[in-house]
Structures are given as structure tokens and as C-alpha cells.
Amino acid sequence: xxxxxxxxxxxxxxxxxxxxxxxxxxxxxxxxxxxxxxxxxxxxxxxxxxxxxxxxxxxxxxxxxxxxxxxxxxxxxxxxxxxxxxxxxxxxxxxxxxxxxxxxxxxxxxxxxxxxxxxxxxxxxxxxxxxxxxxxxxxxxxxxxxxxxxxxxxxxxxxxxxxxxxxxxxxxxxxxxxxxxxxxxxxxxxxxxxxxxxxxxxxxxxxxxxxxxxxxxxxxxxxxxxxxxxxxxxxxxxxxxxxxxxxxxxxxxxxxxxxxxxxxxxxxxxx
Amino acid sequence: xxxxxxxxxxxxxxxxxxxxxxxxxxxxxxxxxxxxxxxxxxxxxxxxxxxxxxxxxxxxxxxxxxxxxxxxxxxxxxxxxxxxxxxxxxxxxxxxxxxxxxxxxxxxxxxxxxxxxxxxxxxxxxxxxxxxxxxxxxxxxxxxxxxxxxxxxxxxxxxxxxxxxxxxxxxxxxxxxxxxxxxxxxxxxxxxxxxxxxxxxxxxxxxxxxxxxxxxxxxxxxxxxxxxxxxxxxxxxxxxxxxxxxxxxxxxxxxxxxxxxxxxxxxxxxxxxxxxxxxxxxxxxxxxxxxxxxxxxxxxxxxxxxxxxxxxxxxxxxxxxxxxxxxxxxxxxxxxxxxxxxxxxxxxxxxxx
Numbered sequence: 057x058x059x060x061x062x063x064x065x066x067x068x069x070x071x072x073x074x075x076x077x078x079x080x081x082x083x084x085x086x087x088x089x090x091x092x093x094x095x096x097x098x099x100x101x102x103x104x105x106x107x108x109x110x111x112x113x114x115x116x117x118x119x120x121x122x123x124x125x126x127x128x129x130x131x132x133x134x135x136x137x138x139x140x141x142x143x144x145x146x147x148x149x150x151x152x153x154x155x156x157x158x159x160x161x162x163x164x165x166x167x168x169x170x171x172x173x174x175x176x177x178x179x180x181x182x183x184x185x186x187x188x189x190x191x192x193x194x195x196x197x198x199x200x201x202x203x204x205x206x207x208x209x210x211x212x213x214x215x216x217x218x219x220x221x222x223x224x225x226x227x228x229x230x231x232x233x234x235x236x237x238x239x240x241x242x243x244x245x246x247x248x249x250x251x252x253x254x255x256x257x258x259x260x261x262x263x264x265x266x267x268x269x270x271x272x273x274x275x276x277x278x279x280x281x282x283x284x285x286x287x288x289x290x291x292x293x294x295x296x297x298x299x300x301x302x303x304x305x306x307x308x309x310x311x312x313x314x315x316x317x318x319x320x321x322x323x324x325x326x327x
Numbered sequence: 328x329x330x331x332x333x334x335x336x337x338x339x340x341x342x343x344x345x346x347x348x349x350x351x352x353x354x355x356x357x358x359x360x361x362x363x364x365x366x367x368x369x370x371x372x373x374x375x376x377x378x379x380x381x382x383x384x385x386x387x388x389x390x391x392x393x394x395x396x397x398x399x400x401x402x403x404x405x406x407x408x409x410x411x412x413x414x415x416x417x418x419x420x421x422x423x424x425x426x427x428x429x430x431x432x433x434x435x436x437x438x439x440x441x442x443x444x445x446x447x448x449x450x451x452x453x454x455x456x457x458x459x460x461x462x463x464x465x466x467x468x469x470x471x472x473x474x475x476x477x478x479x480x481x482x483x484x485x486x487x488x489x490x491x492x493x494x495x496x497x498x499x500x501x502x503x504x505x506x507x508x509x510x511x512x513x514x515x516x517x518x519x520x521x522x523x524x525x526x527x528x529x530x531x532x533x534x535x536x537x538x539x540x541x542x543x544x545x546x547x548x549x550x551x552x553x554x555x556x557x558x559x560x561x562x563x564x565x566x567x568x569x570x571x572x573x574x575x576x577x578x579x580x581x582x583x584x585x586x587x588x589x590x591x592x593x594x595x596x597x598x599x600x601x602x603x604x605x606x607x608x609x610x611x612x613x614x615x616x617x618x619x620x621x622x623x624x625x626x627x628x629x630x631x632x633x634x635x636x637x638x639x640x641x642x643x644x645x646x647x648x649x650x651x652x653x654x655x656x657x658x659x660x661x662x663x664x665x666x667x668x669x670x671x672x673x674x675x676x677x678x679x680x
Contacts, residue, residue, distance in 0.1 A: 166353050173613030181635035285488050291496045300485030308480035
């Protein structure tokens with residue numbers, strides 16, 4: 057199944073690496089990610105410090121490894137919440153149809169194209185910089201995607217044979233939405249989750265980068281890039297480059313995964 | 328115009344007016360949203376902006392009354408709405424200036440950056456997408472795919488910092504990433520607020536090149552981020568239209584290749600491109616905040632960011648409203664573009680396909 061799709065294989069290997077780092081990053085890291093040593097500040101990459109050290113002399117490799125957990129956790133929780141709320145809601149709307157469905161889908165269409173990062177920025181500014189608030193803000197701006205997709209699919213499938221059969225054998229509407237339609241739409245939603253993971257990672261790191269997300273001294277890729285940005289003018293590239301690359305690789309992984317899964321699900325859309 | 332040969336001008340205006348009306352509810356929604364959101368801020372600006380040693384509860388209360396914070400929320404909302412209709416966006420507590428004025432001064436910086444970046448992205452991605460679709464699985468197709476994959480995965484703030492490192496710190500080809508123009512050269516007299524345009528109007532080559540030098544890196548950063556989606560959709564749209572019956576008919580009639588590709592295939596491929604363009608520009612409005620921070624660009628994004636960090640309500644509200652307004656205008660422009668590309672849209676009156 058995976059043969060002939062080397063990109064999907066590559067994405068799966070990357071994913072395995074990311075999950076490994078998220079679970080055991082702290083144990084695998086060669087140094088304490090918070091241990092500062094001003095005497096060894098801003099050392100370029102060497103045999104001892106593979107990714108160099110930052111302005112406080114902390115080992116960048118260790119910090120990049122440890123940060124995997126918080127970055128993936130924020131993105132996964134946000135996408136999970138958006139899916140759990142948006143999926144059933146979208147199915148319900150698509151199954152029922154009617155005025156409410158029309159109204160909600162108009163709102164969702166408008167929200168989809170609104171500059172969502174601005175929305176997330178305002179939300180986190182309003183409710184305060186905490187990990188929970190970043191998760192909620194990111195979840196909220198992901199919500200429209202799930203409502204829209206679930207609604208469109210449910211609307212298309214509600215008259216299909218298996219739904220009618222379930223109705224005829226005495227299932228109520230609630231059961232049809234949750235136990236009959238939702239599982240059949242799950243694969244499409246999963247593809248969307250994978251694509252949104254990349255976006256959610258970018259969003260959370262972007263918020264931290266502008267100072268509206270996770271706070272220092274916590275090791276997080278967006279903060280590390282922001283701290284590294286201060287060193288760039290002085291020609292020191294390593295404090296910003298490595299966390300930036302980690303971010304890009306994580307986003308790339310989920311994007312390729314989503315593309316690959318979509319190709320598997322629907323070979324007609326294969327480019 | 329040739330495109331409207333068979334249409335009456337009235338139908339077109341009716342279409343435009345209907346699209347404009349359909350866009351109004353979002354402005355109302357965003358206004359209420361931003362108002363309610365900003366009033367939920369945990370910090371009290373009354374106590375935030377009085378931090379002098381002599382400030383007692385009485386002074387804080389006086390400031391709260393001055394700002395209208397002692398009234399009920401619906402009352403505040405009504406006052407806010409009335410002020411908005413008069414073009415008042417309130418005062419920034421940070422700068423002490425009216426927010427409308429601050430935003431008006433800073434808006435051209437953001438618009439100029441976004442426009443230049445978009446033009447740059449289109450200049451590269453449209454030909455690249457067409458070339459990739461004309462020769463699928465060739466080296467150029469693979470290059471286009473690689474570029475768009477990287478462009479989508481790379482955070483704008485990371486690519487911006489890397490560009491600064493390469494072209495400022497290392498090569499020294501561009502001036503320091505701070506602002507829109509070298510302070511010693513100074514801004515041209517403000518006509519449009521677009522420095523490139525104003526310095527051209529002034530026929531001042533030195534100012535033009537100074538503004539251009541500051542513009543290159545931030546514009547390239549934003550363009551890099553817009554490249555991916557546009558290239559992808561151009562390629563997909565071209566592949567679809569090149570494979571269609573009317574292209575086969577055009578070829579069978581012996582039309583020259585350039586006429587087939589640019590006259591027929593590209594025009595039909597443009598509709599999905601324009602749709603994507605709307606989403607990309609809308610994301611660029613959001614990414615502006617990040618890019619403006621990286622390059623110390625004095626636009627509306629960095630203004631709102633500074634305000635958001637210091638619990639300054641009015642600038643953040645004003646920023647959200649102005650982005651919403653830009654977004655509405657953008658969607659209107661896109662709907663009208665649909666009408667230009669495909670006159671059938673005017674008849675159906677629905678805009679987006």
C-alpha cells in the first residue's frame with residue numbers, strides 16, 4: 057500500500073522520530089535544557105554541542121529535543137478539540153439541513169478565509185499567555201475546517217443506502233449522527249487533522265515568537281527562534297536556524313502525511 | 328470591455344452591489360466580536376496606565392470614568408458603535424494619539440509590503456505553475472513541487488530571519504532590517520504613503536533605491552510564503568483545463584500552441600487561482616504581524632502587537648476592524664474578478680463558484 061509513495065514513507069519516518077522525541081526527548085537530551093553557563097555562551101556548533109549554545113550558554117540540541125513535546129502537545133490538543141467539537145456538529149448540521157445549516161455554513165465560510173492568525177492573537181492577548189489559552193485559541197480557529205468538511209460529507213451521504221437502512225432498523229437520529237454517519241466520515245476528517253496539525257504547529261510557534269504564547273525560559277521552538285533572531289545581526293545563525301528547521305520539519309511531516317493519506321483514500325485526486 | 332460585450336452594464340453593477348451587501352454582516356460580526364473580546368481582558372487599563380507613585384484609588388477611578396469603563400457593557404458597546412460610525416476608533420493609551428490616525432499613518436507601510444510581496448509571488452509562481460503543468464514529471468515540475476512544499480512548511484518568521492542572515496549579516500547586500508527607509512535619507516513627501524510610489528512621483532532615484540533596498544527582504548519573505556499555494560493551484564488548474572475537450576478541439580482546429588495555452592487553457596485555469604489568491608492574501612494579512620516584527624516594519628501589524636502586549640484595547644480593536652474591512656474589500660474584488668474571467672457568474676449572482 058505504501059510502495060510507490062516514497063513521500064508517505066518519509067513522512068511516517070519523520071512522524072516516528074517526532075513522537076519518539078516527544079516521549080523521550082528529555083531523557084535522550086545530552087544536556088540539561090535549562091542549565092545556563094555564561095562562560096560557554098554563543099558557542100558555534102562543535103563536537104560537544106552539536107547545535108551550538110544560545111546566549112545563556114544552554115545547549116541548543118537539548119532544547120530543540122525537549123521542545124518537541126510542548127509543540128506537538130499544543131498542536132495535537134488544539135486539533136483534537138477542534139475535531140471533537142467540529143466533527144459531530146458538522147455531521148449534525150449536514151444531516152438535518154435546513155435554515156440553521158444554511159446560516160452556520162455561511163458563517164463558517166466567512167470565518168475560513170478571515171486572517172485567523174489575527175483572531176488567535178487577539179484571543180491570547182485577551183485571555184492571557186498560558187498553554188491552555190494557546191490551545192483554545194488554536195482549536196477555535198481550526199474549528200471551521202471540521203464543521204465544513206463534516207457538514208458537506210454528511211449532506212452528501214444522508215440519503216445513501218446504509219443511512220436509510222440504519223433508520224429503518226429503528227435507530228434514532230442521535231445514533232445515526234454519532235454511530236453511523238460520523239464513523240464513515242472519519243477517514244476524511246483524519247486527513248484534515250493531519251493537514252491541520254502542521255498549521256496548528258505554525259500557529260502556536262508564531263504566537264510564541266511574537267511573545268503571545270509560551271513564555272521563556274521554557275524550551276519551545278517559536279521562543280527559541282525569537283531568542284535566536286536577536287543574534288542574527290551579529291552573524292550567529294545557529295540559535296535561530298536549528299529550532300526553525302525543527303519547526304519546518306514537523307510541519308513538512310504532517311503536510312506530507314496528510315497529502316499521502318488523501319491519495320490513499322481517494323486515488324482520483326492524486327496529483 | 329471585450330468580456331462584457333454581451334452583458335449590459337446594469338447587470339454588472341447589480342452584481343457588484345449585491346456582493347457588497349452580502350459582505351456587510353461580517354463587518355458587524357467582527358465589530359461585536361472584537362468589542363466583547365477586548366472587554367474580557369483580565370487587566371484593567373485604568374490601573375495599568377496609572378503607575379505613578381501618587382496614583383491612589385481616586386485617580387484610577389477618575390481615569391476609568393474618563394475612559395467610560397465605569398458604564399455597563401451594553402452601554403459601552405452602543406457608545407463604541409456610535410463613535411465608529413463617526414470614524415472614531417478611540418485613543419491609543421500607549422501613543423496618546425487617536426487610533427484612527429495611527430492606523431492611517433501606518434496602513435500604507437503594510438499595504439505596500441503586501442502588494443509588492445504578492446506581485447513578486449505571482450511573477451514567479453504563475454509561469455512556474457504553467458511550465459510545470461505543460462511538462463508533468465519533468466525537472467521543472469519536480470522543482471515547482473519542491474519549492475511549493477518548502478514554501479508551505481517554512482514558517483515566515485524563520486525564512487525572514489534566515490534571509491536577514493544571508494543577505495545582511497553575511498553578504499551585506501541590503502541595509503539593516505529596521506524600518507522602511509534609511510533615516511538619513513528620510514521619507515519622501517507623503518502623497519500615497521507608498522514609499523516606492525512617492526519617491527517615483529518625486530523623481531528621486533536615491534530615495535527610491537533606498538526604499539527598495541529595505542523592501543526586498545520582507546517582501547521576499549512574504550512572497551516565499553505565498554508562492555507555494557499559488558504554484559500548486561496554477562499547476563492543478565492548468566492540468567485540468569489542458570486535459571479538457573475544448574483544448575482538444577482547439578488543438579484539432581490547428582490553433583497555435585501559444586494561443587491554446589495562454590488564450591484558452593490559462594483563462595479557464597485562472598478561476599481556482601483567483602479563489603486561492605483570496606485565501607493567500609487573507610493569510611498574508613495575518614502573517615504581516617510576524618514579518619513586520621522580524622523586520623521592524625512600521626505597519627499596522629506591529630502597532631497592534633505592541634498594543635496587545637500592553638493591554639491597550641483600542642489599537643487592537645482598530646486593527647481587527649481594519650483587517651476585517653480589508654478582507655471584505657478583498658473578497659469583493661475577487662468576486663468582481665470572477666465576473667471578469669467568467670461572465671456566467673454575473674448571471675448566477677452568487678460570486679464564488
